[in-house]
Amino acid sequence: MSNLLVEDLRGIELSLGLPGGGSEAETTVKVTGKRGFSETVDLKLNFQQIQSAVDLNEKMKSPTKEKDPAKPPAKAQVVGWPPVRSFRKNIMSQKSTTAETDKTSGGAAFVKVCMDGAPYLRKVDLKMYRSYQQFSDALAKMFSSFTMGNYGTQGMIDFMNESKLMDLLNSSDYVPTYEDKDGDWMLVGDVPWEMFVESCKRLRIMKGSEAIGLAPRAMEKCKSRC
Amino acid sequence: MREDRPPPTPSRGGAYSPPPPDQVLENVLEHVLQFLTFRRDRNAAALVCRSWHRAEALTRLELFIGNCYAVAPRRAMERFRRATAVTIKGKPRFADFNLMPPDWGANFTPWVTFMAQCYRALEKLCLKRMFVTDEDLELLASFPSFRELVLICCDGFGTSGLAVVASKCRKLRVLDLIEDEVTDDEIDWISCFPEGETCLESLIFDCVECPIYFEALERLVARSPSLKKLKLNRYVSIVQLYRLMIRAPQLTHLGTGSFSPSEIVAQGDQEPDYSSAFDACRSLVCLSGFREIVPDYLPAIYPVCANLTSLNFSYANISAEQLRSVIRYCHKLQIFWVLDTVCDAGLQAVAATCKDLRELRVFPIDAREDSEAPVSDVGLLAISEGCRKLQSILYFCQRMTNAAVIAMSENCPELVVFRLCIMGRHLPDHVTREPMDEGFGAIVKNCKKLTRLATSGLLTDRAFSYIGQYGKLVRTLSVAFAGDSDTGLKYVLEGCPRLQKLEIRDSPFGDSALRTGLHRYYNMRFLWMSSCRLTRRGCKEIAQQMPHLVVEMINGEEEEVKDDYVDTLYMYRSLDGPRADAPSFVTIL
Numbered sequence: 001m002s003n004l005l006v007e008d009l010r011g012i013e014l015s016l017g018l019p020g021g022g023s024e025a026e027t028t029v030k031v032t033g034k035r036g037f038s039e040t041v042d043l044k045l046n047f048q049q050i051q052s053a054v055d056l057n058e059k060m061k062s063p064t065k066e067k068d069p070a071k072p073p074a075k076a077q078v079v080g081w082p083p084v085r086s087f088r089k090n091i092m093s094q095k096s097t098t099a100e101t102d103k104t105s106g107g108a109a110f111v112k113v114c115m116d117g118a119p120y121l122r123k124v125d126l127k128m129y130r131s132y133q134q135f136s137d138a139l140a141k142m143f144s145s146f147t148m149g150n151y152g153t154q155g156m157i158d159f160m161n162e163s164k165l166m167d168l169l170n171s172s173d174y175v176p177t178y179e180d181k182d183g184d185w186m187l188v189g190d191v192p193w194e195m196f197v198e199s200c201k202r203l204r205i206m207k208g209s210e211a212i213g214l215a216p217r218a219m220e221k222c223k224s225r226c
Numbered sequence: 227m228r229e230d231r232p233p234p235t236p237s238r239g240g241a242y243s244p245p246p247p248d249q250v251l252e253n254v255l256e257h258v259l260q261f262l263t264f265r266r267d268r269n270a271a272a273l274v275c276r277s278w279h280r281a282e283a284l285t286r287l288e289l290f291i292g293n294c295y296a297v298a299p300r301r302a303m304e305r306f307r308r309a310t311a312v313t314i315k316g317k318p319r320f321a322d323f324n325l326m327p328p329d330w331g332a333n334f335t336p337w338v339t340f341m342a343q344c345y346r347a348l349e350k351l352c353l354k355r356m357f358v359t360d361e362d363l364e365l366l367a368s369f370p371s372f373r374e375l376v377l378i379c380c381d382g383f384g385t386s387g388l389a390v391v392a393s394k395c396r397k398l399r400v401l402d403l404i405e406d407e408v409t410d411d412e413i414d415w416i417s418c419f420p421e422g423e424t425c426l427e428s429l430i431f432d433c434v435e436c437p438i439y440f441e442a443l444e445r446l447v448a449r450s451p452s453l454k455k456l457k458l459n460r461y462v463s464i465v466q467l468y469r470l471m472i473r474a475p476q477l478t479h480l481g482t483g484s485f486s487p488s489e490i491v492a493q494g495d496q497e498p499d500y501s502s503a504f505d506a507c508r509s510l511v512c513l514s515g516f517r518e519i520v521p522d523y524l525p526a527i528y529p530v531c532a533n534l535t536s537l538n539f540s541y542a543n544i545s546a547e548q549l550r551s552v553i554r555y556c557h558k559l560q561i562f563w564v565l566d567t568v569c570d571a572g573l574q575a576v577a578a579t580c581k582d583l584r585e586l587r588v589f590p591i592d593a594r595e596d597s598e599a600p601v602s603d604v605g606l607l608a609i610s611e612g613c614r615k616l617q618s619i620l621y622f623c624q625r626m627t628n629a630a631v632i633a634m635s636e637n638c639p640e641l642v643v644f645r646l647c648i649m650g651r652h653l654p655d656h657v658t659r660e661p662m663d664e665g666f667g668a669i670v671k672n673c674k675k676l677t678r679l680a681t682s683g684l685l686t687d688r689a690f691s692y693i694g695q696y697g698k699l700v701r702t703l704s705v706a707f708a709g710d711s712d713t714g715l716k717y718v719l720e721g722c723p724r725l726q727k728l729e730i731r732d733s734p735f736g737d738s739a740l741r742t743g744l745h746r747y748y749n750m751r752f753l754w755m756s757s758c759r760l761t762r763r764g765c766k767e768i769a770q771q772m773p774h775l776v777v778e779m780i781n782g783e784e785e786e787v788k789d790d791y792v793d794t795l796y797m798y799r800s801l802d803g804p805r806a807d808a809p810s811f812v813t814i815l
Contacts, residue, residue: 081323083323083647084593088593
């Protein structure tokens with residue numbers, strides 16, 4: 001059943017072929033290497049459970065940034081104050097670290113979000129959110145016509161359950177994808193939230209059917225990364 | 227374009243009959259009015275009588291729309307039929323700071339659609355804080371005489387729109403993109419400029435956060451002999467900058483891009499002589515960029531420092547010492563933008579050399595309320611003592627004293643713009659612990675030419691009594707986290723005779739204060755009040771009493787209404803009633 005699935009996916013994969021030859025063999029190995037992946041998932045899960053949730057409704061007025069227990073909590077930041085244009089704030093947070101910026105909490109993590117068919121894009125600060133579910137809610141408000149499907153109890157896409165995954169990808173709903181630091185396009189939800197925030201460069205919300213090619217690559221990537 | 231009156235008809239038999247006296251007068255009037263360039267003069271002339279009004283309308287070449295919703299495109303363009311240059315401003319300034327949801331409006335589409343019928347001979351367009359789509363740009367590119375496009379703080383378009391402008395505007399001389407949000411459509415728009423010599427005079431794209439194909443840019447610069455202004459984005463490395471500079475020694479304005487190497491340069495690698503490239507640019511007067519500066523390369527700019535009138539280091543993370551090494555040569559500097567990483571010591575170095583300084587902006591590298599800003603009252607005082615001709619200042623800091631501000635008001639009588647931002651909210655004078663009332667009071671009292679003021683720090687109603695009483699020429703006032711009660715706002719609305727733009731956030735002003743401005747809202751461009759104490763009823767009252775005022779209530783993105791207070795009030799006069807394109811979160815009362 002799983003082999004069949006892989007072949008289906010490969011057949012309609014839009015992205016470039018896998019590096020190196022013997023792609024068939026490789027993918028099969030990756031798919032059946034699920035256990036390795038789930039081990040990784042379990043590892044990351046513990047980390048996630050430590051973090052506390054932040055009330056998303058407060059985000060607009062005065063978001064409270066809760067830090068890891070090691071660092072002291074920062075003062076709540078008011079929207080739009082100090083009056084430095086977000087363009088400039090964003091540019092400064094992209095710069096390479098110096099003594100000054102090392103002291104900060106890591107600044108913002110602004111990424112562009114575009115949605116297929118929407119006339120304009122948005123920018124979001126990933127550091128404002130603590131989980132995929134919160135992020136999904138915020139995105140849903142921004143682009144009200146799309147839904148992100150079910151993220152399951154761990155807050156991540158359940159790659160283990162292939163039929164669920166296929167449902168998601170085959171639906172006419174939109175799925176969010178992102179470009180990571182290596183320039184690869186991945187399905188959002190494949191890695192733990194913190195890792196996602198670190199590696200996400202930009203987001204694109206595309207139709208589920210178009211995102212099909214991404215799923216197996218996402219799985220391999222996880223394997224090679226972890 | 228349609229003429230307003232019929233041309234003189236020749237009499238039969240071929241004999242010339244002179245035009246009727248009225249027409250002679252109008253001809254003369256038009257000729258004379260052509261010399262009026264300042265729009266306030268023109269506005270005054272238009273009020274004299276009907277024929278002056280008509281003549282002025284026909285001779286106005288530059289149309290300025292301060293608020294895109296104050297007048298409908300049709301009305302503006304039918305009155306000024308012969309305008310070839312248009313400037314339109316859209317969103318209010320506080321939208322820059324995320325105080326307004328993104329799709330509020332200020333759409334350019336209705337304007338360009340009408341221009342396509344009425345203004346086909348359009349040559350120049352300048353838009354600020356407007357939402358411009360790629361389709362709008364495409365339409366614009368089809369105007370045969372179009373040659374200058376300046377977009378400031380706009381969004382809604384991407385590199386695909388730029389590609390169309392580049393390829394279709396055959397006469398393009400100016401393409402200035404300043405602090406816009408440009409989406410990366412992954413199109414190499416630089417390559418879209420047509421082959422052959424271009425008439426480009428200015429190409430500014432430092433805000434475009436997309437990589438460009440360098441070879442195409444190099445070829446473009448090589449075939450643009452008229453190019454005087456070139457501002458590169460941060461994807462251009464210093465080596466690439468060198469290659470461009472040697473092809474364009476005639477540049478007067480240069481934005482240097484990243485000013486760092488694209489890869490780590492190993493010891494002993496042959497690097498070009500950057501300083502010689504700068505030396506060859508004999509006409510360079512304005513320098514900016516330095517987006518990812520490696521300070522080791524700073525000495526390269528020494529050859530041009532003596533001629534610089536404008537230097538923008540506001541993206542350059544440099545120390546006082548590094549700044550000093552450059553600024554000591556910049557005797558002619560008039561405009562200087564810098565990051566607070568240079569500390570008070572850096573500002574002291576500026577004060578020591580730049581005696582001609584007119585405009586100073588000091589930006590924070592860490593723009594948070596609780597950051598440790600390394601500039602303070604010490605730097606401000608030094609500047610005031612060294613730069614007596616100062617006209618405009620924007621200063622972000624964490625520690626300030628009334629004494630330093632008072633000193634500046636006395637040392638710099640030419641001040642027209644004074645914007646002080648003490649980043650911690652409600653911070654008093656850090657030495658005396660008193661409110662900053664006396665400092666700002668001194669500014670309005672002593673700087674008789676002041677037209678723009680932005681306040682910060684702990685301020686009581688007294689500060690506003692000073693502003694209202696002494697701010698005779700103040701046109702723009704920005705207030706945040708200040709004041710004690712309605713009285714504060716009343717002082718301003720009952721004073722400040724020239725007030726045009728008032729933007730207030732998070733201050734305890736309510737309906738009663740709002741009412742005191744009823745006599746003057748028609749004479750203002752806009753009023754913005756967010757997170758104050760206005761109620762829906764209070765705003766509705768204003769709307770009912772002033773039918774030509776558009777009163778917008780803008781809600782934040784939250785679903786539930788927290789309390790009875792209005793999130794944001796944005797109101798402005800309009801000749802054409804409420805706009806049709808208001809989104810759901812805007813209620814027009």
